[in-house]
Amino acid sequence: MNLSGKRVFLTGGARGIGRGISEALLSKGAMVMFCDINPGTGKQTEEELQKQYSSDSVSFIKADVADSQQLKAAFEAAVTKFGAVDIHINNAGILDQRIWERMFAVNAIGTIRGCQIALEHMRRDKGGHGGVIMNVVSMGGLGSSYWFPAYTASKHAVIGFVNSWAESPYQPQHGVRWGCVCPVSVDTEMLNMEENQIYDLSENQKHTATHKVQISDVVDAFMKLVQDENSNGALMEVSRENNGVYCRRQLVYMNNVSPPCFMDNLPFPGQT
Numbered sequence: 284m285n286l287s288g289k290r291v292f293l294t295g296g297a298r299g300i301g302r303g304i305s306e307a308l309l310s311k312g313a314m315v316m317f318c319d320i321n322p323g324t325g326k327q328t329e330e331e332l333q334k335q336y337s338s339d340s341v342s343f344i345k346a347d348v349a350d351s352q353q354l355k356a357a358f359e360a361a362v363t364k365f366g367a368v369d370i371h372i373n374n375a376g377i378l379d380q381r382i383w384e385r386m387f388a389v390n391a392i393g394t395i396r397g398c399q400i401a402l403e404h405m406r407r408d409k410g411g412h413g414g415v416i417m418n419v420v421s422m423g424g425l426g427s428s429y430w431f432p433a434y435t436a437s438k439h440a441v442i443g444f445v446n447s448w449a450e451s452p453y454q455p456q457h458g459v460r461w462g463c464v465c466p467v468s469v470d471t472e473m474l475n476m477e478e479n480q481i482y483d484l485s486e487n488q489k490h491t492a493t494h495k496v497q498i499s500d501v502v503d504a505f506m507k508l509v510q511d512e513n514s515n516g517a518l519m520e521v522s523r524e525n526n527g528v529y530c531r532r533q534l535v536y537m538n539n540v541s542p543p544c545f546m547d548n549l550p551f552p553g554q555t
């Protein structure tokens with residue numbers, strides 16, 4: 284997929300992985316509107332990116348993805364500005380076991396609602412132009428972690444939802460393809476935690492020190508998936524297994540979904 288001129292809406296783009304993805308898309312000639320709950324950082328990022336690219340190609344709008352009206356209004360602002368949205372990216376997320384219901388509202392409900400809003404807009408069988416819906420999920424969504432059970436569950440919810448649409452027999456009529464990047468710990472502000480935000484914080488800090496990946500690793504994986512026209516329903520793990528090279532596995536095998544494959548011919552951890 285050629286990203287030049289593509290119209291993108293992304294959530295949680297003020298900093299971290301979301302900002303990294305926006306910059307990579309802008310560098311390929313895409314136009315990006317991003318929302319964030321934090322207006323200060325959002326505005327600052329907007330100014331910096333507008334200086335680097337152009338004021339027409341990137342803009343910020345304040346929205347809390349857990350608020351359905353705010354999310355819908357922000358998405359519609361992107362449609363009004365660009366004429367349509369070709370690529371929708373659910374990235375906003377939080378990790379705090381102490382406020383697990385709020386975490387569910389942001390990570391699971393906010394993401395699923397984002398998918399629904401974008402799908403309604405993009406569906407060819409409803410007059411749309413088709414498109415791509417990508418999700419920044421987590422390696423936690425592929426397995427289990429006693430450090431943060433509710434966070435893990437919120438990410439599993441997203442994968443279940445996304446793959447159910449990706450493997451729909453009507454997916455070709457919808458003309459919308461789906462993908463998830465699933466990183467291990469990433470070197471962002473999210474790692475700066477307080478006691479009780481997750482269980483066993485000090486143990487986790489030791490694990491993270493040796494296992495974390497960089498934003499650029501996640502962005503590379505994202506860019507491969509978003510540009511791959513043959514990819515639908517892919518879950519791309521991003522981890523430091525295999526000497527820091529990420530690998531890709533696809534868990535959806537039904538018709539119209541690309542077959543399982545391993546990126547760079549690397550075996551998935553545990554496979555020979």
Ligand SMILES: NC(=O)C1=CN([C@@H]2O[C@H](COP(=O)(O)OP(=O)(O)OC[C@H]3O[C@@H](n4cnc5c(N)ncnc54)[C@H](O)[C@@H]3O)[C@@H](O)[C@H]2O)C=CC1
Nearest residue numbers: 295297298299300319320347348375376421468469471473
């Ligand atoms: N950092 C990590 O170790 C990992 C992060 N992830 C996921 O990546 C995504 C991005 O996280 P990071 O960049 O690491 O975190 P971050 O905390 O650096 O950035 C998240 C951004 O989302 C925004 N945000 C939070 N709640 C929001 C809401 N309700 N509405 C709109 N915007 C909101 C924040 O203001 C912030 O700008 C999240 O979904 C996270 O779960 C996945 C795997 C590992």
Ligand SMILES: CCCCC/C=C\C=C\C(=O)C/C=C\C/C=C\CCCC(=O)O
Nearest residue numbers: 421422423428467468474487488491494
């Ligand atoms: C300083 C404490 C950091 C705690 C980690 C912070 C954020 C992580 C967010 C994620 O989404 C990471 C998800 C899963 C990683 C957890 C366990 C996987 C272990 C896999 C492995 O490397 O063996």
